[in-house]
Amino acid sequence: MHETIARIAEHQAELSGWRRDIHAHPELGFEETRTAALVAERLESFGIEVHRGIGRTGVVGVLHHGRSPRTVGLRADMDALPILEANTFAHRSRHVGRMHACGHDGHTTMLLGAAKHLAATRNFDGTVHFIFQPAEEGLGGARAMIDDELFGRFPCETIFGMHNRPKLAVGRFAVRAGPMMAGGAFFDIDVTGVGAHGARPESGIDPVMVAVHIAATLQTIVSRNVPPVETAVLSITQIHAGDAYNVIPQTARLCGTVRAFSADVMDLIGRNLKRVAQGVAQAMGAAVAVDFRVDFPPTINDPAQAEFAASVCAELVGADHVLRDPPLIMASEDFSFMLNAVPGCFINIGNGDVEGACEVHNPAYDFNDAALPLGAAFFVRTVERKLAASPA
Ligand SMILES: [Zn+2]
Ligand SMILES: [Zn+2]
Numbered sequence: 001m002h003e004t005i006a007r008i009a010e011h012q013a014e015l016s017g018w019r020r021d022i023h024a025h026p027e028l029g030f031e032e033t034r035t036a037a038l039v040a041e042r043l044e045s046f047g048i049e050v051h052r053g054i055g056r057t058g059v060v061g062v063l064h065h066g067r068s069p070r071t072v073g074l075r076a077d078m079d080a081l082p083i084l085e086a087n088t089f090a091h092r093s094r095h096v097g098r099m100h101a102c103g104h105d106g107h108t109t110m111l112l113g114a115a116k117h118l119a120a121t122r123n124f125d126g127t128v129h130f131i132f133q134p135a136e137e138g139l140g141g142a143r144a145m146i147d148d149e150l151f152g153r154f155p156c157e158t159i160f161g162m163h164n165r166p167k168l169a170v171g172r173f174a175v176r177a178g179p180m181m182a183g184g185a186f187f188d189i190d191v192t193g194v195g196a197h198g199a200r201p202e203s204g205i206d207p208v209m210v211a212v213h214i215a216a217t218l219q220t221i222v223s224r225n226v227p228p229v230e231t232a233v234l235s236i237t238q239i240h241a242g243d244a245y246n247v248i249p250q251t252a253r254l255c256g257t258v259r260a261f262s263a264d265v266m267d268l269i270g271r272n273l274k275r276v277a278q279g280v281a282q283a284m285g286a287a288v289a290v291d292f293r294v295d296f297p298p299t300i301n302d303p304a305q306a307e308f309a310a311s312v313c314a315e316l317v318g319a320d321h322v323l324r325d326p327p328l329i330m331a332s333e334d335f336s337f338m339l340n341a342v343p344g345c346f347i348n349i350g351n352g353d354v355e356g357a358c359e360v361h362n363p364a365y366d367f368n369d370a371a372l373p374l375g376a377a378f379f380v381r382t383v384e385r386k387l388a389a390s391p392a
């Protein structure tokens with residue numbers, strides 16, 4: 001076993017304890033007051049300078065050593081999801097309807113483990129910024145921290161983050177250069193017709209018929225407008241209309257999401273979505289209002305930093321345990337905002353591939369504590385190599 005992993009694994013019980021405590025007390029985006037306080041107190045106990053309230057509930061730890069002006073940023077996310085946990089183990093959620101179903105409890109713990117090790121060993125020359133962000137799950141925590149002058153106050157030459165990956169064995173990493181995860185948009189299409197008696201359609205304009213024609217026609221955008229060599233998905237995930245058997249409603253609403261790997265494709269889909277909705281509604285005599293908003297840019301790893309991150313992973317677990325060309329991921333990730341501001345890399349860390357290994361966002365998910373020393377060791381070796389002490 002790599003020496004850094006072995007040193008950190010000596011504290012496995014302590015790390016697992018932290019992780020399970022956070023798991024038992026999940027907090028939604030921008031409500032992470034207990035988690036942020038726990039992170040801040042722990043960083044202070046390691047002798048790390050702490051800044052609270054960056055992007056509302058975000059926390060930044062600053063660790064200087066030596067004289068070098070070089071800097072590196074490490075990022076973890078702290079928020080949970082509005083899911084009712086199905087697990088029955090002792091560290092299950094104490095907060096009904098909230099759950100760490102994406103493993104951010106593990107991400108926070110791995111970065112705390114790295115902070116503890118780096119503060120104790122200080123085998124580097126420069127400044128480390130430990131960034132604990134709130135509200136990764138669609139509420140814009142990364143943007144809130146950046147708007148709060150994150151990189152102005154805590155400059156980072158490069159930045160690194162990770163997400164656990166179920167179905168990838170513990171002891172394996174996946175690192176992809178360039179686009180890795182899709183950008184995401186959400187949309188609402190509000191159709192207004194003319195309500196009528198269900199038996200007298202001629203006296204109204206049926207918004208349900210308009211909505212289903214819009215829904216069907218929207219499925220031609222990816223198949224007919226997006227170049228076939230590009231990758232995109234458009235899903236209608238909600239359709240709402242009506243309350244009674246004998247009433248043609250006045251309005252109908254369609255909602256959904258679009259994922260794509262480039263801003264050009266996202267723009268193209270947004271333009272076509274509006275044109276289709278307006279054109280179909282007009283053809284059928286209804287009015288329509290479209291709100292199409294891009295919430296996440298694609299997650300794009302700087303090629304040089306991806307090479308660096310892969311070499312750190314290879315040092316820890318061997319090159320044959322580092323997946324270098326993993327499939328593109330259609331989900332989105334808030335860290336993309338930080339990667340747009342600072343070159344860096346987002347990696348995946350194996351969370352276990354045993355039979356029945358549970359996917360994230362499932363009510364039976366749990367972060368695998370066996371991965372904690374591996375993720376912490378990645379952060380530690382990233383710092384020790386990026387900020388290698390210069391020869392005297
Ligand atoms: Zn998630
Ligand atoms: Zn997540």
